[in-house]
Amino acid sequence: MWPTTSPPSAFIERRRRLQAKLKGPALFVSGFSRPRNFAGNRYPFRAESHFLYLVGRTIEGAVLLVTPDQALLYAPEPDPEEELWTGAMPSFDELSEAAGLSVRPLEELEVAPDTVSLPAQDWDGALFQSELLGRDIDPGSGPEVEGATAALADAMIELRLQQDEAAILQLRQAAWATAAAHRAGLSVTRPGLREAAVRAAMESAFGEWGYAASYNPIVTTRGEVLHAERSDLVMRNGDLLLVDVGAETPEGWAGDVTRTWPVSGVYSPTQRAVYEVVLSAQAAALACVRPAVRYLDVHRAAGRAMVSGLVDLGILRGDPGELFELGAAALFFPHGVGHLLGLDVHDMEDLGDRAGYAIGRERATRPSDRYLRLDRDLLPRMALTIEPGFYQIRRLLDRPEEVGALEPFLCRDVLEKFADVRGIRIEDDVLVTEHGSEVLSADIPKRVDDIEALAREARQVAN
């Protein structure tokens, strides 16, 4: 489906709710596109997320000024000389109608000394912000904000933590486009092709509907590299392909889904066995997702199920509960079970752990929990991911300082039989509902039988 835009009423309501929390003026910058190799050749522009949340339109160099009484958008005036090249820019009237507020020329912006603003992510944005505010803003310094700026950060977090109706529709559309990509990727996967062929088919599948990638796609037969961004290897029979790809709506809302499928179309018995363990860990985590549950407990449920499954496979030996407490999950699953999802694929990570962690909660230092990006008590309409994984990472498994006290419980001879399982991750996008949860990405095949059936079907069509 071609993505829809949110109605002006959604932005009016979001700003109204923000205004109710404000004590003074707050300023939001959209940011600037950045040169790729020279000024005339620029990366595609994506506006800053807080700006998108409140305005919904990707306008370069624009400023939203919100006070307790009103909200005004200041934008660069359309430049006729420029329009010869780029086509008509949206008029102030069009912007005004789309975002539901008055629009004025940027030159008319006046910034009061007590105006606060969340730090931009890069120097171009931060220097512009510094100029407007008359004080130095360091790019990406969101995690360190204090005082009135911290209050603004907390106000935005409070707004954005629980998704409104327009946001949920955007997230559904992102999930739809993400699903189209995953089905396309599975369909074109063949031994002998490069990973890049799958990646290209996936980006094309959402690109043709006007969506962008919400992050750099991971399409790799080296699934044990958690954020592998290279896709230049030739896929071989026997390889698993780990595919972590999400689509973003033009309004900026993200999908984020991982599947791991066999290049041959059929999982080997060892691959299937571990896949089922990861799937059971995901099911265990998903079963916990509902309001009032602490996300750390969702994470731990996945870890416990993982350890239990690995004991069943004989890769670990001992009591699953005790092994879990010893940190056995982190040996194979060294990342968090998920994170907030929204306008950012790690929603509001520009503000550091302020969004993901409730006040008074801090990241654990345990290897099993230190990478967890979210540890709040869940609330209705939070969007998040659930993405356990199993990886054979030599840097962890081969080092006594990492394996530690787990060595006697690790059956390396059994593990060797699973050499064709480099990395498996299964990730879905989830919306917390009033009494439970809804998987937004439920349309994307996940069970072994469903994946193999789709792979079979694609091969029949091709022949």
Place this chain on the structure above:
Amino acid sequence: MWPTTSPPSAFIERRRRLQAKLKGPALFVSGFSRPRNFAGNRYPFRAESHFLYLVGRTIEGAVLLVTPDQALLYAPEPDPEEELWTGAMPSFDELSEAAGLSVRPLEELEVAPDTVSLPAQDWDGALFQSELLGRDIDPGSGPEVEGATAALADAMIELRLQQDEAAILQLRQAAWATAAAHRAGLSVTRPGLREAAVRAAMESAFGEWGYAASYNPIVTTRGEVLHAERSDLVMRNGDLLLVDVGAETPEGWAGDVTRTWPVSGVYSPTQRAVYEVVLSAQAAALACVRPAVRYLDVHRAAGRAMVSGLVDLGILRGDPGELFELGAAALFFPHGVGHLLGLDVHDMEDLGDRAGYAIGRERATRPSDRYLRLDRDLLPRMALTIEPGFYQIRRLLDRPEEVGALEPFLCRDVLEKFADVRGIRIEDDVLVTEHGSEVLSADIPKRVDDIEALAREARQVAN
């Protein structure tokens, strides 16, 4: 074909030639990837072009130091904690072998006070550069460099103006991937689809071979918008689709090709007539391309042929030579006939007109010539584009101050019959040879009959 990397000898030779021109140390920064919406979600990294020319590898935050006596690469050391997430970074030994020089940790870099450097394009790069050099560098200030920095700019221009064997191979590969994209795009074009579907198929066609887009693709039924970057319109029978899309090799070398094909698969008689005029203008320009010819004369040859063709169609009336001198070409063809091509799609545009214009030559102010990016006497092994176009731009045609003295010669009643021709551009990548030129993108269908035949074939395959 999967892109090849240039041999270390190519980079050794380029640096050797640079060293012979240097009077003191010169420093080249590769640059940094930039956050998209938060620090952990970044735009794909592309290194600065001068760095790529001399090193050939995309390494973030690296510095090449070239003195008259030696060249050394300083790079960040691989970080084991980081590698858990991103996979193994290339070791210093691997880098050293690939680029043919010694590699040292960035911490060991010592910068002498007389070291010069070409300004980075963005603040992140420029601030890093400022820190290394101990003086302020403004991003994108290449056009204004003076003194020793200007001498370095001129040395790089002298090197990069005439492509070496390795560069020509890279440009051929970029042209090959660009051709794959254009054939894929033509094949999927159908009424009822959005422009984005064609764009996605094109990016996928080179993406699957490991190439990126060398600039933001233009795929539009509003061809009269010269740099239209939106592709969200539904294509209709009767529309022309203007497609300006080029691939870039992983080493950074660009393709840049435009074709304009009918959405229905068949040009209307009016579209065909104007298309033939643009094609004849391109042929006239191409026929001039050989060493020692001044590029302004190539541009003017295209303009003359365009005016002559428009007189034949009855859109203009009068003596073609006189009309041309009155500026009639610029009414319909208000941009330059092309530009340098290389690592940058507008090669070395980071240095302003210093690369495109020979010393003592400046941009003309005439409307017909003011957008011309190149006006050198051609040399063997220069790479450039030839890209005349015809556009009905209301901002030009409807304004007396733009039409000026041409009004009596403009047959508006005839022009009205060509309403279905919004914009046509035909662009190829050309290498100047010893005695003439070679079209690198010659494989991409360009004649009306060839385009219609390919469109027909694609429809037969689909049915």
